Amino acid sequence: MTTHEDPHHAVPSAEPLTDETVRLRVDDVDLALATVRRDGHREPVVFLHGFGSTKEDYADAALHPAFTGRGLLAYDAPGCGQSDCSDTAKVSIPFLVATAEAMLDHAGIDRFHLVGHSMGGLTALLLAARNPDRVLSFVDIEGNVAPEDCFLSRQVVTHPATDDEAFFDDFIDRNRRTPAYSAALYAAGLRHKVRPGVVRPIFTSMVELSDHGDLMTTFLKLPCPLMFMYGEQNAHLSYLPALAAGGVELAPIPRSGHWPMYANPVAMWDRIAAFHTT
Incomplete structure (x- = not known):
């Protein structure tokens, strides 16, 4: 019996991504950052993953025809995925901004x-604010x-624990039981994708910046050009009308929550x- 492959489901031809470990020193901390990258004749896209995620969230960009010819760069943040960090206590949001700048310079x-x-x-957001002449466009996928x-990060305040391991264990369990798209899938990977030592400093800085950093302004x-992408499960976010009034393109993703790359990629x-074509 002869079978015929549907051409619409064939694996597309694409320029592959190159894996590399980049060693950097940022604020007296030694980093070994796991990266995926390709060069291209069109201006590149730089991807920054969320807490509990990795560079692989964005690897499919290399397979999409719309990104043909575009350079691509994604990497695991310090203490996340396959990246190593000599001092996890230093990994705050400002530290991640400095890491991004060092990675861009290296690349x-x-x-x-x-x-x-x-x-x-x-x-x-903070990277773009520090480098406004370098950023061609910004797609913010439910960034603070x-x-x-701070529905995730504020748990460092609302659910205190005696140590990093205990907090992280409870955090994983709470997310596993959350009635949200992809929450259980997200929780299943957390232990494999995040070193417990980075959780508190990252979450503490996220809460501080969200509460006092005037991030909306x-x-x-x-x-x-700005896009704010959100899962339809989070259409209740109170500031969406203000973003639209400020000229931000809103991108609701159906059948999705906080992780559209898992629920509806x-x-x-x-x-x-x-x-990116506009």
């Missing part, structure tokens, strides 16, 4: 499109812009690709 990337999710969205965004003042990639 020789001057101007770029920016995509960041959650923790990576907040990092990307207001205090209400910073976001709306960025000079590049097809819709997520289509919206990002369309945004």
Whole structure:
């Protein structure tokens, strides 16, 4: 019996990503950052993953025809995924911004499109604010812009624990039982993707910045085209009308919550690709 492969489901031809470990020293901390990258003749896209995620969230960009010819860069943040860090207690959001700048310098990337999710969205926001002439566009996937965004990170305050391991164990269990799209899938990978020592300093800095950093003003003042992407399960976010009034393109992703790259990646990639063509 002869079978015929549906051409619409064939694996697309693509320029592959190159794996590399980049060794950097940032604020007297030694880093070994696991990266995936490819070069291209079109301006590159730089991806910053969220807490509990990794660079692999964005590896599929290399397979999408819309990104043909574009340079791509993603890496595991210090203390996350396959990246190592000599002092996990130093890993705050400002430290992640400095790490991103060091990685861009190492990669020789001057101007770029920016995509960041959650923790990576907040990092990307501050990175763009510090480098406004370098960022061509910014897709913020539920990155923190207001205090209400700390539904994960504020647990460091609302659910105190005696040590890092105990807090992380309870955090994983709470997320596993959360009635949200992809929450159980997210929780299943946390132990494998995050070193417990980075959790408290990252979460503490996220809460501090969200509560006192005037992030909404910073976001709306960025000079590049802006998109705010969110799962339809989070359409209740109170600031969405203010973003729209400020000229931000809103991108609700159906059948999704905080992690559209897990719940509905097809819709997520289509919206990002369309945004980059404008």
